[in-house]
Amino acid sequence: MSRERMDQKAIDARSVTMATGLVLLVTASAFVTSWLIGLGVQRVAGDKMAPWILGRSAGVTSYLLLVALVLLGLVLSHPARARIAWPSSATRIRAHISLSVFVLVFTVLHIVVLATDKYANVGWWGAFLPMGSQYRPLPVTLGVIGFYAGMAAGLTAALAGRIARRVWWPVHKVAIVSLILVWLHGVLAGIDTPALLAMYVGTGALVVGVAFSRYTAVSHRDQAEDLADVRATELSGRRADTAPRAVVYSDDILGSDSRRSS
Amino acid sequence: MPRVVPLREARPQAGPAAGPRLRLDPSVCDGVGICSHLAPDVIGVDSWGYPIVHAEPLTDKRDVRQAEAAVKACPRKALHLL
Amino acid sequence: MNHLHLAHPHADVPATTPLAAGAVRMLDGSAVLPLHDAEQLTGVTVHDLAAHRALFGPRRSYLGHAADTLLADMDAVELSGRGGGHFPTAAKWRSVARAGAGGTVVANAAEGEPAIAKDAVLLLTRPHLVLDGLAAAVEVLGAREGVVWLHDGAWASARSVTRALEERRHAGELDPPIRIMLAPARYLSGEATGIIRTLEGGPTLPRWVADPARPWSAGERPVLVNNAETLARAALLGHVGAAAYAPTSLLTVVSDTYRVVVEAGPDETFGQVLARSWRSPDGQAPVAALLGGYGGSWVRWEHLAPLPVSNPALKPFGLSVGAGLLGPLPQRVCGLEESGRILRYLAGQSAKQCGPCVFGLPAVADLVDRLVEGRLGRRDKHTLDTYVREISGRGACRHPDGALRMLSTALTVFADDVARHKHGRSCDAPLHSVLPIPADPEEA
Numbered sequence: 001m002s003r004e005r006m007d008q009k010a011i012d013a014r015s016v017t018m019a020t021g022l023v024l025l026v027t028a029s030a031f032v033t034s035w036l037i038g039l040g041v042q043r044v045a046g047d048k049m050a051p052w053i054l055g056r057s058a059g060v061t062s063y064l065l066l067v068a069l070v071l072l073g074l075v076l077s078h079p080a081r082a083r084i085a086w087p088s089s090a091t092r093i094r095a096h097i098s099l100s101v102f103v104l105v106f107t108v109l110h111i112v113v114l115a116t117d118k119y120a121n122v123g124w125w126g127a128f129l130p131m132g133s134q135y136r137p138l139p140v141t142l143g144v145i146g147f148y149a150g151m152a153a154g155l156t157a158a159l160a161g162r163i164a165r166r167v168w169w170p171v172h173k174v175a176i177v178s179l180i181l182v183w184l185h186g187v188l189a190g191i192d193t194p195a196l197l198a199m200y201v202g203t204g205a206l207v208v209g210v211a212f213s214r215y216t217a218v219s220h221r222d223q224a225e226d227l228a229d230v231r232a233t234e235l236s237g238r239r240a241d242t243a244p245r246a247v248v249y250s251d252d253i254l255g256s257d258s259r260r261s262s
Numbered sequence: 263m264p265r266v267v268p269l270r271e272a273r274p275q276a277g278p279a280a281g282p283r284l285r286l287d288p289s290v291c292d293g294v295g296i297c298s299h300l301a302p303d304v305i306g307v308d309s310w311g312y313p314i315v316h317a318e319p320l321t322d323k324r325d326v327r328q329a330e331a332a333v334k335a336c337p338r339k340a341l342h343l344l
Numbered sequence: 345m346n347h348l349h350l351a352h353p354h355a356d357v358p359a360t361t362p363l364a365a366g367a368v369r370m371l372d373g374s375a376v377l378p379l380h381d382a383e384q385l386t387g388v389t390v391h392d393l394a395a396h397r398a399l400f401g402p403r404r405s406y407l408g409h410a411a412d413t414l415l416a417d418m419d420a421v422e423l424s425g426r427g428g429g430h431f432p433t434a435a436k437w438r439s440v441a442r443a444g445a446g447g448t449v450v451a452n453a454a455e456g457e458p459a460i461a462k463d464a465v466l467l468l469t470r471p472h473l474v475l476d477g478l479a480a481a482v483e484v485l486g487a488r489e490g491v492v493w494l495h496d497g498a499w500a501s502a503r504s505v506t507r508a509l510e511e512r513r514h515a516g517e518l519d520p521p522i523r524i525m526l527a528p529a530r531y532l533s534g535e536a537t538g539i540i541r542t543l544e545g546g547p548t549l550p551r552w553v554a555d556p557a558r559p560w561s562a563g564e565r566p567v568l569v570n571n572a573e574t575l576a577r578a579a580l581l582g583h584v585g586a587a588a589y590a591p592t593s594l595l596t597v598v599s600d601t602y603r604v605v606v607e608a609g610p611d612e613t614f615g616q617v618l619a620r621s622w623r624s625p626d627g628q629a630p631v632a633a634l635l636g637g638y639g640g641s642w643v644r645w646e647h648l649a650p651l652p653v654s655n656p657a658l659k660p661f662g663l664s665v666g667a668g669l670l671g672p673l674p675q676r677v678c679g680l681e682e683s684g685r686i687l688r689y690l691a692g693q694s695a696k697q698c699g700p701c702v703f704g705l706p707a708v709a710d711l712v713d714r715l716v717e718g719r720l721g722r723r724d725k726h727t728l729d730t731y732v733r734e735i736s737g738r739g740a741c742r743h744p745d746g747a748l749r750m751l752s753t754a755l756t757v758f759a760d761d762v763a764r765h766k767h768g769r770s771c772d773a774p775l776h777s778v779l780p781i782p783a784d785p786e787e788a
Binding site for chain 2: 085088092094157162170221
Binding site: 082083220221223224227228230231232233235 | 526527528542699703
């Protein structure tokens with residue numbers, strides 16, 4: 001292997017480490033901040049309901065941000081997106097990425113606060129392992145798997161252009177699985193007022209509607225495939241013989257006076 | 263007389279010292295957009311979200327690095343560094 | 345449009361060059377055809393094999409030294425591609441030959457351009473000249489086979505070529521294997537990369553190639569795609585030699601109800617060609633003409649009329665004979681509306697593969713519609729400029745570039761119409777449109 005290629009490999013490895021490190025750093029600092037917020041809330045409020053309320057509201061916030069993130073993702077890949085002049089496609093992608101960071105931060109707050117809340121009966125095991133929670137194990141597990149699916153979609157996209165090659169694009173579509181799991185997680189464990197029920201139903205319907213429109217719209221790729229189906233064919237002798245019209249050489253095809261004399 | 267300048271300007275010829283060229287196959291590009299995000303200095307975006315790639319050879323090391331990332335990330339394999 | 349520059353109309357008009365005495369032309373007259381199909385024609389004698397051989401003698405063999413002579417003759421007369429691109433033919437043959445033997449030569453006669461019928465006229469009246477050219481190219485390149493590439497519905501051409509091939513078989517001529525292929529009846533079916541893609545087993549749609557000099561896929565056999573007129577000219581050159589070859593062009597002149605395919609030489613001007621081939625609806629000279637094809641250039645008639653029909657003479661003015669369309673626009677037909685209709689048609693004929701073409705051309709056509717309706721605002725004008733800049737040069741093929749060339753020349757040539765439309769006043773009673781546009785089968 002040439003020296004140049006080894007250098008290139010070293011550069012690639014370093015850039016992957018840096019990108020992964022950055023995501024981990026954001027996650028870690030969100031963890032620390034969330035913990036501090038949780039502790040602070042408990043200290044100041046002194047109320048055993050305070051961490052619960054904080055954890056729940058962080059969860060709802062994170063869910064709403066995730067809905068926005070997925071909606072924007074659907075718009076980004078919608079066959080009709082080229083007709084959306086504002087915001088520009090570059091702005092839409094930047095907004096999509098920024099939203100993903102906020103989703104991560106609020107999800108971490110949600111996890112940390114509820115994992116450390118003594119009364120919630122979730123615990124660290126419950127927060128990260130399927131069926132590890134004593135409190136409503138199935139809904140919590142749905143949330144845990146949804147979190148991992150979302151992390152997979154986000155992390156591979158963050159690594160696109162470094163290692164992930166083209167893997168990121170198919171993996172990115174599991175983001176919709178993440179949203180479905182998180183939606184179930186919320187519906188099964190997070191509805192205690194009619195307002196929350198309405199929110200889950202409304203946002204769910206909105207995402208389903210936009211996804212339907214995105215996956216049923218005819219893209220120009222579909223149109224090109226239709227054109228590709230009409231192929232050139234080889235002419236057989238028989239086909240030429242049975243051709244619908246024969247050539248007629250006549251002097252009056254245009255009528256007697258239509259040809260300009262010259 | 264009207265003088266029509268060709269719509270496609272003549273491409274500058276690359277000398278032996280010139281860097282690689284970033285080329286786009288527009289017929290497979292779906293305008294996903296990841297390329298211009300990863301390589302903002304070498305890939306522009308048009309009014310419909312499709313990448314604009316210039317034919318000039320890339321001389322700046324950082325531009326080449328960006329272009330390589332864009333080539334790697336494109337899910338449609340539409341970008342080539344030649 | 346900033347990239348158009350107007351100089352004095354009569355400055356430096358090149359003179360016509362007389363043809364050599366006894367120069368041999370391809371056609372013995374002008375072919376008259378209906379406006380919408382090329383199934384019947386009149387005005388040109390049909391040369392069967394006997395007539396063809398009586399004129400030119402036996403078919404020549406181009407195995408060995410004769411190939412070099414033919415290529416040298418092509419260089420001498422500056423033979424260039426008549427499908428529209430006018431790339432030097434000898435250079436193309438040499439480039440394909442370098443890629444190796446065993447490939448395919450295609451005689452491209454799929455006339456996607458709705459108005460043009462020169463290739464149909466050649467196949468109907470001079471099929472053996474085209475087949476001689478195809479066979480010559482196969483031999484010079486050491487190719488394996490020849491293909492006559494037509495479009496679906498060109499039954500008269502298909503029958504003519506079939507009959508000609510049978511005649512040659514009966515006469516015992518030693519031709520390479522020649523197949524006839526029918527491409528879908530679409531504007532882009534004659535695009536060379538789409539033809540090569542089809543021969544490799546793919547769809548009949550244009551594709552992007554990294555190296556235009558090697559448009560075939562890696563590992564595939566080389567393919568030479570030449571327009572039927574180009575191959576017929578190569579054959580003529582082989583038969584009569586460079587000294588007796590008439591460096592003419594086949595032009596399709598569009599009148600209101602019919603078309604005339606004329607063989608025009610550098611010895612006459614566009615004005616003279618029009619005088620013998622066009623019927624003016626009002627007895628007056630046209631305002632302008634669309635030259636080359638629907639992706640060609642509009643030129644004011646007083647600019648074009650004194651120019652000789654010769655690509656080398658047109659080149660300094662940024663013009664080209666292209667695929668040979670001469671579409672005169674009569675007085676009292678609005679050039680802007682005509683251009684808008686053609687642009688809309690071209691946008692619809694996109695292969696739907698490249699974003700800038702799929703989205704850009706309809707967006708530009710929408711703005712031109714606004715212009716025609718007198719609703720184009722200052723910001724729209726800016727948007728139009730931006731779109732044109734963004735689309736240019738960004739397709740896998742030149743389709744969008746041609747459409748924009750037609751539009752940008754229209755905006756200059758019909759600047760008065762543009763101004764009239766901009767003030768909400770329509771043109772003075774546009775008569776009707778003149779250039780034919782095929783009906784959309786999906787709308788029918």
